[in-house]
Amino acid sequence: MKRFALVTMALVLAVSCTTSKEDIKKMMKENPDIITESIKANPAKFIEALNEAVKLSQEGEGKRREEEEKKQLETSFTNPLLAEIRSDENFRGNKDAPITLIEYSDFECPFCSRGFNTVMELMEKYKGKIRFAYKHLPLSFHPQAMPASQYYEAIRLQSPDKAWKFHDAIYKNQRKLQNGEAFLKAEAKSLGVDMNRLAKDVKSEAVQTRIDADMAEAAKFGFQGTPGFLLNGIPVKGAYPSSHFDGIIEELKKRGKITL
Numbered sequence: 001m002k003r004f005a006l007v008t009m010a011l012v013l014a015v016s017c018t019t020s021k022e023d024i025k026k027m028m029k030e031n032p033d034i035i036t037e038s039i040k041a042n043p044a045k046f047i048e049a050l051n052e053a054v055k056l057s058q059e060g061e062g063k064r065r066e067e068e069e070k071k072q073l074e075t076s077f078t079n080p081l082l083a084e085i086r087s088d089e090n091f092r093g094n095k096d097a098p099i100t101l102i103e104y105s106d107f108e109c110p111f112c113s114r115g116f117n118t119v120m121e122l123m124e125k126y127k128g129k130i131r132f133a134y135k136h137l138p139l140s141f142h143p144q145a146m147p148a149s150q151y152y153e154a155i156r157l158q159s160p161d162k163a164w165k166f167h168d169a170i171y172k173n174q175r176k177l178q179n180g181e182a183f184l185k186a187e188a189k190s191l192g193v194d195m196n197r198l199a200k201d202v203k204s205e206a207v208q209t210r211i212d213a214d215m216a217e218a219a220k221f222g223f224q225g226t227p228g229f230l231l232n233g234i235p236v237k238g239a240y241p242s243s244h245f246d247g248i249i250e251e252l253k254k255r256g257k258i259t260l
Contacts, residue, residue, distance in 0.1 A: 073234070077255060080233020081221050083135075084213070090160045092132040093123055098258045099130040099232060099249065104137040104218040106226040107148035107170050108177050114239040115227035116171040121242040126249075129260050134167060135214040137226050144177040144184075147202075149211050151184045154201035155193055162191045232258065 039046045083102050103119065105112045119132055134152075138145030148170055156163035169187045176183045188198055201207055218228060221235060229236040231248050252258045 076234045077251065077257075081230055081235060082233060083133075083217060083221075083230055085133075089133050090156055090163060092134075092164055093130050094128050095131055097126075097129050097131040098260060099126055100230075101130060101132045101245075102135060102230040103132070104135050104214065104221075104223050104226065104228040106137055106139050106142055106145045107152075108142035108145040108174070109139065109226045110174070111225075111239040112227045113171050113174050115229070116168075118239065118242050118245070122245055125242065125246075126260070135217065136211045137215055137218045137223060137228065138211070139226060144180060146211070147181060147184060148177065150202045150207055151188060151198070153207040153210055154198050154204070155188060155191070157201050157207075158193050158197065159191075162193055165191055 101119065101122065103115060105115060123130060123132060136149040136152075138149050152163055152166055152170075155166050166187055169190075170177065173183075173187075185195075189195060221228070221230070223235075223237065225237070227239055229245075231245055232252055234248050234252075236244065236248070249258070249260075253260065
């Protein structure tokens with residue numbers, strides 16, 4: 001249907017200098033075979049016109065998206081999104097760092113494994129100047145995402161440090177998630193956690209409430225897919241390379257929002 005619309009557009013452009021739009025509509029309605037006959041008679045010209053129409057459409061859409069992203073980014077610098085920082089937030093890095101990176105993520109999402117690598121790069125590059133918090137956005141079509149989030153939170157109740165080790169192990173061995181809870185239990189056991197307490201906590205109301213709160217916050221900020229990030233309140237939707245975050249950090253520095 002979209003291609004047909006572009007065909008129509010191309011033909012309209014070809015005659016619109018001498019024919020009104022109403023005349024064209026009437027002509028096409030009364031004689032729909034005009035389009036197919038014109039295409040058959042001039043296939044090369046039709047393809048050329050179609051390609052030009054597609055090109056113009058894509059360029060226009062690209063410019064529109066670029067302008068929209070610029071507007072959204074400017075709004076974010078002026079009014080950054082404020083995530084809840086809980087008293088027991090599990091930060092990686094310097095807890096008093098000027099850069100705060102928060103991720104809303106899904107342990108089973110392949111794009112989130114890219115996000116994990118990006119985060120690790122940023123943690124190394126801005127060592128001592130960045131703190132990172134992991135929040136949950138398990139997607140419904142990833143069956144192992146919610147159980148993995150529950151295990152992470154249950155382990156965090158015992159040891160924040162072991163929770164980070166579990167987090168890293170999942171992303172480094174993401175394909176093993178297809179083994180389900182057996183893989184999650186094995187990773188937890190290898191960390192030396194109390195497995196009896198873990199079995200109780202993993203299905204507890206406290207764990208589920210925390211995950212639900214993360215998901216609600218992500219939805220409030222417009223994160224529907226994963227990964228989603230907040231860099232000092234500036235939203236980043238998707239698995240962008242570390243250079244993208246570098247650009248935001250530089251802009252924050254220029255605007256006097258942070259000092260490194």
